[in-house]
Amino acid sequence: MIELSTGTAIVTGGAGGIGAATALKLAEAGAHVVIADRANVGGETLAESLRKDGWAASYHLLDVTQESSWDELIEGIKALPPLRVLVNNAGIATWGNDVETETISGWDKMIAINQTGVWLGMRAVAAPMRAAGGGSIINLASVLATVGGYGEEIAYHASKGAVRSMTKSAAIHWATEGIRVNSVHPGYIATPMSLEGLDDWHESRILGNTPMGRMGTPEEVASVIAFLASAGSAYMTGSEIYVDGGYTAV
Ligand SMILES: NC(=O)c1ccc[n+]([C@@H]2O[C@H](COP(=O)([O-])OP(=O)(O)OC[C@H]3O[C@@H](n4cnc5c(N)ncnc54)[C@H](O)[C@@H]3O)[C@@H](O)[C@H]2O)c1
Known part of the structure; x- marks a missing residue:
């Protein structure tokens, strides 16, 4: 059983968007939240404001693509x-770059952050979580892990499909050790990632293809992540949960 109130939770990419909403939810559940993010993206400011509100929080610099950065975080x-708890939330996305127009450098950057970063994170927390008697890892995938979207973002699809299947492999690996691993698959959520560069063509299709007819909020994803972090999901591992306003139901 995971007692959030006596433990630490790392949220990668925790400085903004879904990560920041998740940091607040986990802090409210009683965890000491570690906001792990790149430099100059507001992680320290967010940790400070959580502390001012009475929650336990700290900021640590992390580049999810670097083994040494993970080692420093775990040591720190x-x-x-x-x-x-580990929430592997850090990620990047682009609009466009289809199967023909993607470049090697674009592909490598996306895979390094969205895919390799998630694997490195799971590997880095194995020893401390085992020592703690178990834990919960939540990996942020996407609806685009399983459906083709708009025929674009080939590297994003590749990375999120990998997150989905890595989650299941790791879940089986740790199934008897009390370390649970699940993936969360947001649809289109109103954060900097999806709003920056959003054009009318994509917006009208996204809203038209989402039965609820609106984008989700970061808080609506964070509450599902918090459930997976809690003892309420004790019998769930290797599962994938869609938080998508019905996008994948059509
Ligand atoms: N917003 C959406 O519509 C949506 C949909 C499906 C999945 N997701 C996934 O949810 C997660 C969070 O997305 P968001 O919308 O909140 O994005 P966001 O752009 O608002 O936040 C992403 C965070 O990741 C951090 N980050 C990026 N590269 C990093 C690195 N190398 N090391 C450490 N931190 C790094 C950024 O600094 C930022 O704080 C991502 O994995 C994303 O792919 C988002």
């Missing part, structure tokens, strides 16, 4: 309560 949080 040793004095905190036992590590019980």
Whole structure:
């Protein structure tokens, strides 16, 4: 059983968007939240404002693509309560770049952050979570892990499909050790990632293809992540949950 109130939760990419909403939800559940993000994206400011509101929070610099950065993070949080939760949320996206127009450099960057970063994160927390007697890892995938969307973003699809299947492999690996691994698949959520560069063509199709007829909010994804982090989901591992306003039901 995971007692959030006596543990630490890492949220990668926790400085903004879905990550920031998740940091607040996990802090409210009693965890010491570690906002792990790149430099100069507001992680320290967010941690400070959570602390001012009475929650336990800290910011740590992390580049999810670098093994040494993960090592430094794990070393840096040793004095905190036992590590019980990792939310592998950091990610990037682009509009466009289809199967013909994607470049090697664009592909490599996307795979490094969205895919390799998730694997490195799971690997880095294995020892501290085992020492803590178990934990919950939540990997942010996407509806685009399983459907073709608009025939674009080939590298994003590849990376999120990999997150979906890596989640299941890791879940089976740790199934008897109390470390649970699940993936969350948002549809289109109103964050900097989806709003920056959104043109009328995409917006009208996204809203038209989402039965609820609107984008989701970061909080609507964060509450599902918090459920997967909690003891309420104790019998769930290797599962994928869609938070998409019905996008994949059509
Ligand atoms: N917004 C959506 O519509 C949507 C839909 C499906 C899936 N997702 C997924 O949800 C997750 C969060 O997305 P968001 O919309 O909140 O995005 P966002 O752009 O608002 O936030 C992403 C965060 O990741 C951080 N980040 C990027 N590269 C990093 C790196 N190398 N190391 C550490 N941190 C890094 C950024 O600094 C940022 O704080 C992503 O994995 C994304 O793919 C989002």
